[in-house]
Amino acid sequence: MKFKAMKKLLLAAVALGCMLVAEARGTEDVRLPQPDLNKGLTVMKALSERQSVRECAPDDLSLDDLSGVLWAANGVNRPETGGRTAPSALGKQDIDVYVFTAEAVYLYDHAGHSLKHRVDGDHRSLVAGQQDFVKTFPVVLLFVSDTSRFGMDGERVRLMAAMDAGIVSQNVSLYCAANGLCTVPRASMDTEGLCKLLNLTPAQLPMMNNPVGYPKK
Ligand SMILES: Cc1cc2nc3c(=O)[nH]c(=O)nc-3n(C[C@H](O)[C@H](O)[C@H](O)COP(=O)(O)O)c2cc1C
Incomplete structure (x- = not known):
């Protein structure tokens, strides 16, 4: 026995x-820890700290900060309705957040607050495009609009997708400013390479990205 x-x-x-x-x-x-809703600067102080930063310390992002920044980006803040931290045009929640690390690429599962493994390996260079500094950030968040969720297409849909991505990106910038992290909102990237890597449909448009790390000391 x-x-x-x-x-x-x-x-x-x-x-x-x-x-x-x-x-x-x-x-x-990867299961993420619950985000701590009681930490960070006030909104006004975070706004006064927000700035684009293009260099960072070599440290990995803690799982707590990864959890916090993803929840802030577009997590569920009203479980009873499934409401999210970021509003979206027509409430279609078209923005998916992909997480690029030195090890792999994941898709943020907002409902389960977890990371779904997508691709092995370090693919941050595809998000970096011509800007090498991006590869020095431990995590790069990519915002992809799945425009099929709008049930229509055209210029107006693309504009709504861009606005939705901008809001998610600003949530990330504010989380970073409030919690001692650094980031920069970006529109440049190797879009074609990313579509191939992530096996995106023609309706899924990579819109913006935010490298996220800790400030250089
Ligand atoms: C939609 C958008 C796209 C941007 N794209 C890039 C980019 O590709 N690369 C970059 O280094 N910065 C990019 N930026 C950051 C801007 O250059 C930056 O916000 C601007 O210089 C003002 O500086 P601040 O953010 O510190 O106030 C972008 C900002 C926005 C809002």
């Missing part, structure tokens, strides 16, 4: 070890 219990414990430890290694290698989905 004792031996059986020990064997079970050992197997559980091995399984947990495998999970942690897999997570570190970026091959698995």
Whole structure:
């Protein structure tokens, strides 16, 4: 009996070890901790701190800050209705947030507040385009509008998609300003390369991105 219990414990430890290694290698989905709604500067102080920053410290983003910045970007803030931190044109919530790290690319699952693994490897250079500094940021958030959610197309839809992405990006900038992180909103990127990598449909448009890190000391 004792031996059986020990064997079970050992197997559980091995399984947990495998999970942690897999997570570190970026091959698995990642559950995020709950965002801390009581931290950070006031909105007015965050607004006074907001600025574009194009260099950062080499440190990885903590899971708590990744959780906070994604929830701020476009997380669920009204669970009873599924309402989100960012408004969207016609309430269509067309913006998907992709998370690029040195290990992998993930899609932010707002409903489960988790990361869904999409592609292995470091693909930050595709979001960087011509601006090499982007690759030095530990995390780059990419905002893709799925315009099919509007149920129509045309110039007006593209404008609404751009506005929706801008709002999500500003949420990120304010979270960063309020919590001692640095970021810059960007429209430049290798759009074609990103569409290929993420297997996007013609209706899914990469609109903007925000590299996120800690300020250089
Ligand atoms: C829609 C949009 C696109 C931008 N694209 C880029 C970009 O591709 N690369 C970049 O370095 N900065 C980009 N920026 C940042 C601006 O250059 C920056 O906001 C501006 O110089 C003002 O500086 P501040 O943000 O510190 O006030 C962009 C900003 C916006 C709003």
